[in-house]
Amino acid sequence: MEDPAKPRYRRILLKLSGEALGGSRDYGIDFKVVRDVVRQVRQVHELGVETALVVGGGNIFRGREVAASGFDRATGDYMGMLGTVINALALQDGLEKLGLPARTMTAIQMNQVAEPYIRRRAMRHLEKGRVVILAGGSGNPYFTTDTTAALRAVELECDVLMKATKVDGVYTADPKSDPSATKLLRLGYMEVLNRGIEIMDNTALTLCMDNGMPIVVFDLLRDGNLVRAVQGDEVGTMVAASV
Numbered sequence: 400m401e402d403p404a405k406p407r408y409r410r411i412l413l414k415l416s417g418e419a420l421g422g423s424r425d426y427g428i429d430f431k432v433v434r435d436v437v438r439q440v441r442q443v444h445e446l447g448v449e450t451a452l453v454v455g456g457g458n459i460f461r462g463r464e465v466a467a468s469g470f471d472r473a474t475g476d477y478m479g480m481l482g483t484v485i486n487a488l489a490l491q492d493g494l495e496k497l498g499l500p501a502r503t504m505t506a507i508q509m510n511q512v513a514e515p516y517i518r519r520r521a522m523r524h525l526e527k528g529r530v531v532i533l534a535g536g537s538g539n540p541y542f543t544t545d546t547t548a549a550l551r552a553v554e555l556e557c558d559v560l561m562k563a564t565k566v567d568g569v570y571t572a573d574p575k576s577d578p579s580a581t582k583l584l585r586l587g588y589m590e591v592l593n594r595g596i597e598i599m600d601n602t603a604l605t606l607c608m609d610n611g612m613p614i615v616v617f618d619l620l621r622d623g624n625l626v627r628a629v630q631g632d633e634v635g636t637m638v639a640a641s642v
């Protein structure tokens with residue numbers, strides 16, 4: 400039987416979208432959200448769970464939107480990746496204010512601001528109990544921070560990818576318009592792909608599927624959800640190999 404006090408996961412990767420960090424703002428960072436998020440990260444850190452964070456940049460810049468205005472897509476993507484670094488610094492500061500050791504590592508080098516992303520160094524930080532914030536996306540245009548999250552979760556040997564969203568999981572229909580909608584507790588990767596359920600882009604999902612990386616889709620803004628999920632409570636929806 401599982402020990403209820405013992406966390407289910409030893410090492411997690413938490414994917415936080417830029418949009419979530421923006422809170423109710425159209426642009427930029429809502430520092431109240433940053434404070435809420437880092438408080439939840441502290442709760443899992445206190446359980447001894449090693450935590451890596453991948454942060455998005457949609458609250459600042461999205462390459463696709465730049466391309467839609469007739470500008471160069473790859474340039475727009477680099478602008479988006481730079482936006483993730485701004486978000487990462489806010490999270491790093493928030494974590495440090497709570498006394499948590501944190502390191503920002505970026506896939507796009509900017510030595511004055513953050514460490515370069517080096518896998519082995521990131522692993523070492525995690526082993527030493529530092530929260531690692533992974534910024535700069537994958538460092539490549541035409542990718543997303545969800546794909547970066549899948550890639551880093553796999554290469555850093557995380558036990559799970561926790562995808563924070565604004566809803567508390569995947570429903571059979573939109574619960575806002577359909578009161579009979581029910582939450583799906585578990586889904587197979589293929590089911591998500593075949594039914595076109597929008598959890599993350601297909602590149603990210605396929606990477607998780609090919610490497611058996613489970614994904615938990617959950618609402619991070621509900622206080623205590625992260626620690627509950629890490630302790631193995633049924634929070635949100637789990638996407639994994641079908642049973």
Ligand code: UDP
Nearest residue numbers: 417455456457461462476479536537542544
């Ligand atoms: N981006 C990129 N390569 C990456 C990750 C991100 O080019 O590996 C760019 C892309 O333009 C994207 C933007 O950075 O739109 C912000 O990332 P994303 O949209 O994934 O952020 P989120 O939706 O999670 O806030």
